[in-house]
Amino acid sequence: MAGWFITFEGVEGSGKTTQIRLAGEFLREKGFPVFMTQEPGGTPLGERIREILLNRGGFDISGEAEVFLFAAARAQHADAVIRPALEKGQVILCDRFSDATIAYQAYGRGLPLEAVREICRSASRGLSPRLTLLFDLPVEKGLERAFLRIAGREEANREDRFERENLDFHRRIREGYLTIAREEPGRVKIVDASRDIESTRIEVRAILSSFLGV
Ligand code: TYD
Numbered sequence: 001m002a003g004w005f006i007t008f009e010g011v012e013g014s015g016k017t018t019q020i021r022l023a024g025e026f027l028r029e030k031g032f033p034v035f036m037t038q039e040p041g042g043t044p045l046g047e048r049i050r051e052i053l054l055n056r057g058g059f060d061i062s063g064e065a066e067v068f069l070f071a072a073a074r075a076q077h078a079d080a081v082i083r084p085a086l087e088k089g090q091v092i093l094c095d096r097f098s099d100a101t102i103a104y105q106a107y108g109r110g111l112p113l114e115a116v117r118e119i120c121r122s123a124s125r126g127l128s129p130r131l132t133l134l135f136d137l138p139v140e141k142g143l144e145r146a147f148l149r150i151a152g153r154e155e156a157n158r159e160d161r162f163e164r165e166n167l168d169f170h171r172r173i174r175e176g177y178l179t180i181a182r183e184e185p186g187r188v189k190i191v192d193a194s195r196d197i198e199s200t201r202i203e204v205r206a207i208l209s210s211f212l213g214v
Contacts, residue, residue, distance in 0.1 A: 003086035004212065005127070007097040010135030011174050012163050013142030013149070014193040015200060019135065020093050022201050023208060027091055030214050035085045038095035039074060042081050046073040054159035063109040067116060070101050071123035078124045091212070098124055099132060099180050099188075104162070107176025108169050131211050133204060134181050135193035139170040142193075 008016040008023075020036060027034045040050040049069050053061070061069070074097070085092050098120040106116040146163050181188040189207050193200055208214075 002089040004091045004131070005082065005086060005094070005129045006092065006131045006133070006208075006211075007094045007099065007129040008133050008135065009096060009099045009103070009177060010193060011137065011139050011142045011170055011177070013144065013146035014135035014137055015145070015197065016133070016135045016193070017095055018197060019133075019191075019200055019204050020095050022197075023204055024093055026205055027093075027208065027212070030212075032091045032212070033089065034093060035090040036093045036095075037077070037081060039077060039097055039100065040070055041073065042077040042094075043073075045076045049073040050159075054161050055156075063105065063111050066109070067101060067105040067111060067119055070105065071119050074098070074101075074120070074123040075125075078127050082127060094129070097129060097132075099134075099177065102180060103173045103176035107179070108165075108173040110172075129187065131207075132184075132188045133207060134177055134188050134190050135200070136174070136178065136190050137192070137194040139167060139174050143167075143170060 008020045010016045024034045024036050039046070040053055041047050049072060053066065053069055082092055082094070101120050102113070102116055105111050106113045143163060150158050150160050150163060178190070181190050191200060191203055191207070
């Protein structure tokens, strides 16, 4: 496939959503055909699943049900959106992908790692990012930022089902992400996300420039 598949990952409040937007602007200025998308979401089906997963649904979702919902959204997204964009030669910047399922559902929720990996592989049919930027910071700091943002939203639009989990859950997720980064240092680049937006933006730019050769 001709394009580039790049993912942005991190714990709550890591600022990756701001950075993905800035990265998109930067790459467009450099003349790249950029396509930005997110998970869960990215397709009409994915957006519906996102509402179920992230809003206060008022009903329980078991860990197993949760992993399959994320996987269902991913299967549709990978086939209907990401593969076609790659074939068109686009640079895809995706807010979360399979690493999020490994970090949140396997490390965070405690579902068996190999089983979750297998679900991710079959959902994406082996599609994997060429580069992943992992925005890392202490979970306390990230959650503080995340709750400030959530407080500014209307009650009905609060996507806070994960933020409301306890600190240990978030610490396990951070550890999970850092483990993935240690296992795949060629693909996963850790970005220190505890700093201000501008310093992080400069580091992201440097990583993307060397990766895409600009
Ligand atoms: P995201 O939209 O990135 O939210 P935020 O901008 O607040 O980080 O992700 C939505 C939430 O879904 C986030 O709490 C992480 C969670 N998630 C999983 O648990 N598993 C997954 O596979 C994905 C893609 C997301």
